[in-house]
Amino acid sequence: MQTGINRLEIKDFNLYYHRTKALEDISMMIPEKKVTAIIGPSGCGKSTLLRSINRMNEMIDGVTVEGQVLLDGEDIYQQDIDVVELRRKVGMVFQRPNPFPKSIFENVAFGVRMGDNVPAKQKLEEVVERSLKEAAIWDEVKDRLHRSAMELSGGQQQRICIARALAVEPEVILMDEPASALDPIATAKIEELIFRLKEKYTIVIVTHNMQQAARVSDFTAFLMLGKLVEFGPTEKMMTNPGSKLTEDYITGRFG
Amino acid sequence: MEQSRHIDRELEQIKEKLLLMAAKAEQIISQAVESLLQRNMTRAEQIMASDKEIDKLEIEIENEAISLIARHQPVAKDLRLLIGIIKINSDIERIGDHGVNIAQCTLKLGQEPPLKPLVDIPRMAQLATAMLKDSLDSFVHEDPEKARRVCASDIQVDQLKDQTLRELMTYMFERPEAISRAMGLILISRNLERIADLSTNISEEVIYISQAKVIKHHQEK
Numbered sequence A: 001m002q003t004g005i006n007r008l009e010i011k012d013f014n015l016y017y018h019r020t021k022a023l024e025d026i027s028m029m030i031p032e033k034k035v036t037a038i039i040g041p042s043g044c045g046k047s048t049l050l051r052s053i054n055r056m057n058e059m060i061d062g063v064t065v066e067g068q069v070l071l072d073g074e075d076i077y078q079q080d081i082d083v084v085e086l087r088r089k090v091g092m093v094f095q096r097p098n099p100f101p102k103s104i105f106e107n108v109a110f111g112v113r114m115g116d117n118v119p120a121k122q123k124l125e126e127v128v129e130r131s132l133k134e135a136a137i138w139d140e141v142k143d144r145l146h147r148s149a150m151e152l153s154g155g156q157q158q159r160i161c162i163a164r165a166l167a168v169e170p171e172v173i174l175m176d177e178p179a180s181a182l183d184p185i186a187t188a189k190i191e192e193l194i195f196r197l198k199e200k201y202t203i204v205i206v207t208h209n210m211q212q213a214a215r216v217s218d219f220t221a222f223l224m225l226g227k228l229v230e231f232g233p234t235e236k237m238m239t240n241p242g243s244k245l246t247e248d249y250i251t252g253r254f255g
Numbered sequence B: 001m002e003q004s005r006h007i008d009r010e011l012e013q014i015k016e017k018l019l020l021m022a023a024k025a026e027q028i029i030s031q032a033v034e035s036l037l038q039r040n041m042t043r044a045e046q047i048m049a050s051d052k053e054i055d056k057l058e059i060e061i062e063n064e065a066i067s068l069i070a071r072h073q074p075v076a077k078d079l080r081l082l083i084g085i086i087k088i089n090s091d092i093e094r095i096g097d098h099g100v101n102i103a104q105c106t107l108k109l110g111q112e113p114p115l116k117p118l119v120d121i122p123r124m125a126q127l128a129t130a131m132l133k134d135s136l137d138s139f140v141h142e143d144p145e146k147a148r149r150v151c152a153s154d155i156q157v158d159q160l161k162d163q164t165l166r167e168l169m170t171y172m173f174e175r176p177e178a179i180s181r182a183m184g185l186i187l188i189s190r191n192l193e194r195i196a197d198l199s200t201n202i203s204e205e206v207i208y209i210s211q212a213k214v215i216k217h218h219q220e221k
């Protein structure tokens, strides 16, 4: 299969919550500078798989993993990996917009300030502006950068969170149902944004909305009961899926 | 865990309507051929009215298919079926038009004595009618193998059309007073050939719907 460059690869990956296996033998390539959607019935392990890509699962009690996740050829589960640096390279945006109760500026600058070498004020302002522009929200907030991020609408807050993720110059952005709490217009803005972001970033998005997966992604992974049923170009998956299970799921025969 | 789907009922309804329209088109073609071979002018005149019904059904089916796509945003097989229905819909409508053309030529030819006993045209008519019937059967029973056989017959109709053209040209050169009748027969063979082509299109759509393969313009590998 032609998927371009593969910067990110999941290899024979298993994950357990205590004794329960939540992911089983997952192997897939995540192509660089493309959008890969993870779809499947709820509880099938989409969020678990997404969190495995930047070791967010580690924060959960009782999680053990087997197998590898390779980023630029290096296994992120190796002992000597710097997890903070890993999460800088692989950022995450969540389902509910979760800005901090601080100003818009501070929200976006947050990750940069947490880093090793905090840039000078002017440089920091540049980073914030670039990130807000990339997140397509600059024009809406440029006159109120020092007002609280909590005053913004849900859709705007979500774009602030995306700007926060972009500020630390990641390579990969993970998004877990980033538009599921938003209205159709705010959703369309996020989708438009995802479309533009893939010029620079590799994006992995979990969505329960099939049409959203069809609209925004280049590749789709279909998961069921913790197993990868099918992975391939979205266009093929939506017109002629290879597996009967995929067909039944995407055409709404179960789920 | 199979779940009953609202879209299935609507797809069934739209398919039924398409088959109703297809039955009318088949009837038009067989009436047109019959009126031509038996020089039955009353039959030829009846055809125009049936074609009006086809035109009306075509518009209804197209609107229903578009509405279904807009409301359900179908994917996979559902999507292929709807796209297939839209194309078959327009193929059938045009088949009806070709039936009407044949009837009109027949009415004109009826005003003069027969030019010659017809040999290749009845064979073409028989082949084209069978192709139409088989292509529709392959749609109803979702039978891609039958659809492939229809596509394979197309070449025979093409050959008969060329043969008819060559033969009628010689009539025209020898007897100028035969020109208008020969032209009428050439037009009829041309319409029969188009009916065979459109039946081939229908069969190609059936293959696309059931196997997601595009075999148009001999692309199949």
Ligand SMILES: Nc1ncnc2c1ncn2[C@@H]1O[C@H](COP(=O)(O)OP(=O)(O)O)[C@@H](O)[C@H]1O
Binding pocket: A017, A022, A040, A041, A042, A043, A044, A045, A046, A047, A048, A049, A060
């Ligand atoms: N923190 C957790 N502790 C124990 N089990 C969990 C935890 N999170 C998820 N699970 C279980 O793992 C499975 C996959 O969950 P999840 O990845 O959230 O699925 P999805 O995102 O596809 O809805 C489910 O059976 C869920 O109950």
Ligand SMILES: [Mg+2]
Binding pocket: A046, A047, A048, A206
């Ligand atoms: Mg989830």
